[in-house]
Amino acid sequence: MPDQIIEIEKLTKNFGAITAVNELGFSVARGETVGLLGPNGAGKTTTIQMLLGLTKPTSGDIRFFNLNLQDSRRKILQRINFASAYISLPSNLTVYENLNVFGKLYGIPTPRRKIGDLLDLLEIPQVINQVTGALSSGQLTRLNLCKAFLNDPEILLLDEPTASLDPDIAEKVRLTLQNVQQEHGVTMLYTSHNMREVELMCDRVIFLSRGNIVAEGTPQEIVDNCQSESLEEVFISLARNGELKDFSELE
Amino acid sequence: MLTRINGLVLRYLYLYRRSLARAGEIFFWPIMDLLVWGFVSTYINQENNVALFLLGSVIFWDVLYRSQQAITLSISEDIWVKNILNVFVSPVSIFELMVATCIMGIIKAVITAVVLGSLAFLLYAFNIVSIGILLLPFLISLLLFGWALGMVTMALILRFGKSAEALVWGIPFLIQPFSAVFYPVEVLPNWLQIVAYTMPSTYVFEGMREVLSNGEWLNLKILMIAFLLNILYLVTGAIFFGWMFSQVREKGYLTRLGME
């Protein structure tokens, strides 16, 4: 069995009467890119937030690097990072200032060099002294990713990193992300509504519906098992019916 | 730990360097207060020291107010610009966050005291330094109470979200009438006097008036009470913050505050 660096067991979150996540269990191996998919309200964000220790699970276990999240949260946070299109860095600081602040929060020894390298890697070296609020949405997404790469994370959790981007910019960001992923072997768990992006990026996907896993496998396996043409089709049928009719059990 | 605290303080300071409006907030409103009350006191211009008291009160009040604001505004700002989750997913502890915002409180309070103190001297020939050595424990006492109020305010904002934001500015004014800021405790009805004496700020404002009128004020016991109360409020504030924060994590409100 390969090195499992994220392990989730019977993870459950109830918000009052709503069960957002229901006895979820899966693990992610080092170097894997796993997509967490599902219609709105499926429980993707809640799962990611629990993985980051921002939301407290009702029950269940989360382990990173064989460390329990509850006991070793800060040790774990030092080795992982997070980005989402729904959060942003302060718009009235410059790009350098923002990254410098987070460099300090993550204890980066030589922030100036690291920041330069990362901006190069994400192909936005020219914005270093610009005010963050003046960046385009594509540049902002890249900047969010720069922040997420500051601590050389072993694991990256991404909640809709490319939401609200034009398709061609989303495509470019994906290529960069893939590049970085291949170069650094970062493990990624991410949610997205862009099925094409998921097909291209993910080694494995997990489909959630109403807090339950309804399908799991490589994108190809899922498409085949659902007798669909594409992940997009699987996604749509899931969103409409709330379950996968044709889905026969899959390891 | 020091690097992380330093990082947070840097983040808050950057904001003031970038944003003139924010920097203005440190100088502008306190100065406006001082002007209004300064001229009111010039107008009153009585034989006794009421006018002096008012000026001292304005300066002292602003120290308390800025100290509370430093905590709430620092964190609220990160909520408004949707940066708060970036901070909370970094290895920063709540304790470090609190220390960083309290340092901001010190910075703001010192600036307020110096700027207003100098202006009051230039415009109204009111020398706050004439309070003497007691000035220091007075100001520290106000700073500490400001921190405690800041923690409570911040806890409520995290817990109740944007609807509680008015508290950032509102909370200090809830205590102002009962804290003998602009008038002596005696003018309050008896039962309110009891309320007043539960607040460390009351002792400071009373003490300040006494020093200004008698030239000295030796009742150190009262100063001790103020400090003990401060410690009590700080501990309570921290516990309240911790309790609210665990509820926030329980109910998943950080996501709402940070992403919506």
Ligand SMILES: Nc1ncnc2c1ncn2[C@@H]1O[C@H](COP(=O)(O)OP(=O)(O)O)[C@@H](O)[C@H]1O
């Ligand atoms: N803080 C919260 N309080 C109450 N209900 C919540 C909260 N956060 C999410 N939910 C509910 O939990 C379910 C899952 O939401 P979420 O994890 O955001 O889904 P997704 O990210 O897959 O769209 C939804 O029904 C949502 O309304």
Ligand SMILES: [Mg+2]
């Ligand atoms: Mg979501």
